[in-house]
Amino acid sequence: MTAVMAMESVPVDTWHERVHQVKQRGFGFFDFLTAVDRNSFVEVVVHLVREDLSDSYLISTMLSNENLHIDSIETLFPGAGWHEREVGEMFGVKFEGNDMQKLLRHETLGLPPLRKNIVLSARVVTEWPGAAEPEIKQDGRKVGNPSRRRQRPPGAPESWLQQ
Amino acid sequence: MIHSFIALLPDKCTSCMLCVRECPAWCIHLDSHTEEVTDAGARRPKKINVLDSFDIDYSLCMYCGICVDVCPFDALEWDQHRALISDSRADLTLGITQLTSENDSAN
Amino acid sequence: MTRYQLAEHPTIEVEVITAGLACCTLEVEAAATAGLLLPVSGEQISPAPSILVISGTVTDALLPAVLAQIDRFPEARLMSFGACATSGGPYWDSPPVTKGIDQFADVAVYVAGCPPRPDAFVAALLDLAHSGVAP
Numbered sequence: 001m002t003a004v005m006a007m008e009s010v011p012v013d014t015w016h017e018r019v020h021q022v023k024q025r026g027f028g029f030f031d032f033l034t035a036v037d038r039n040s041f042v043e044v045v046v047h048l049v050r051e052d053l054s055d056s057y058l059i060s061t062m063l064s065n066e067n068l069h070i071d072s073i074e075t076l077f078p079g080a081g082w083h084e085r086e087v088g089e090m091f092g093v094k095f096e097g098n099d100m101q102k103l104l105r106h107e108t109l110g111l112p113p114l115r116k117n118i119v120l121s122a123r124v125v126t127e128w129p130g131a132a133e134p135e136i137k138q139d140g141r142k143v144g145n146p147s148r149r150r151q152r153p154p155g156a157p158e159s160w161l162q163q
Numbered sequence: 164m165i166h167s168f169i170a171l172l173p174d175k176c177t178s179c180m181l182c183v184r185e186c187p188a189w190c191i192h193l194d195s196h197t198e199e200v201t202d203a204g205a206r207r208p209k210k211i212n213v214l215d216s217f218d219i220d221y222s223l224c225m226y227c228g229i230c231v232d233v234c235p236f237d238a239l240e241w242d243q244h245r246a247l248i249s250d251s252r253a254d255l256t257l258g259i260t261q262l263t264s265e266n267d268s269a270n
Numbered sequence: 271m272t273r274y275q276l277a278e279h280p281t282i283e284v285e286v287i288t289a290g291l292a293c294c295t296l297e298v299e300a301a302a303t304a305g306l307l308l309p310v311s312g313e314q315i316s317p318a319p320s321i322l323v324i325s326g327t328v329t330d331a332l333l334p335a336v337l338a339q340i341d342r343f344p345e346a347r348l349m350s351f352g353a354c355a356t357s358g359g360p361y362w363d364s365p366p367v368t369k370g371i372d373q374f375a376d377v378a379v380y381v382a383g384c385p386p387r388p389d390a391f392v393a394a395l396l397d398l399a400h401s402g403v404a405p
Contacts, residue, residue, distance in 0.1 A: 122363035138194055224353065247383075
């Protein structure tokens, strides 16, 4: 779509101000706002595009896991409100100034599902049939000399299985 | 070919476990053991895997065909046998006999 | 609301509520397109259906609404149509998805498939009819 994309990471307390400045520099089209779980912190990114689509600007900021608060940019781009509510539901980020009403998920559901520390308990509780080998039966019985390398179920990191 | 059933050709299966491990629904279960066989003229006996049981739980299966795709020996194949209907969920898990005889009756 | 009757067995009527749980519900339309079901006129929901078809993904959030419908018709037998309704199917590891409607209500017939083919839907209805459930 756009030829050039500028990227910048800003401290969280200048987030609103910086987005405002970039908008005033001509990046007046709000493309998307989303978040990435980097394990030790959550990165919030917003992508702004110049109205003639010639270039775009990606602004990101890092939120510590202990303080997932950030200023809403809904006053700058009303359309960002939905994106912020979605990030709130999926990553547990609170956007100050946004009413943060539930957008997609039922209110009874607990932890934000796109955080990497969320364990898919079904993948831990269910016995993975792939652990069996000619020397290892499905019930875990070992016969003969099974290979020492243990197979791990896909989509279930080691840390989940230890819990 | 209507993709409504995944049939097993047990003679081709080497119990390599690829299908079991790739299945996104974890709906294939396989048990096997090793046996030593001596070919005529061979100096030493060789070890082969022998299939003991092979089950597909069709109550979970999403018919994605990944197992058919990954099988290096074409031991699994699409079949046009009609979808399974049962009054018991346990009966939707099919073993070697059913996975192969269904195959015969459809063709 | 759409109403159909089985081409093969016209006394069996199928009513489709236009709020399907998931993609399995579309198999009814597929069956109609294939000529297995014939549309009939009539707007009224049957006061006492003999079979309820649970077709599609049931989430824990939606479960009370589904169970309320099941409770409304205590005489009706349940058909668990497709992998999702039976076991969670492709969403077997997803926290918000109910892993099988049979945890909460007795199921008379399970239809395997993701989704099951339209002829499987018709065959399951005929199975129940022959076992004396449907008219």
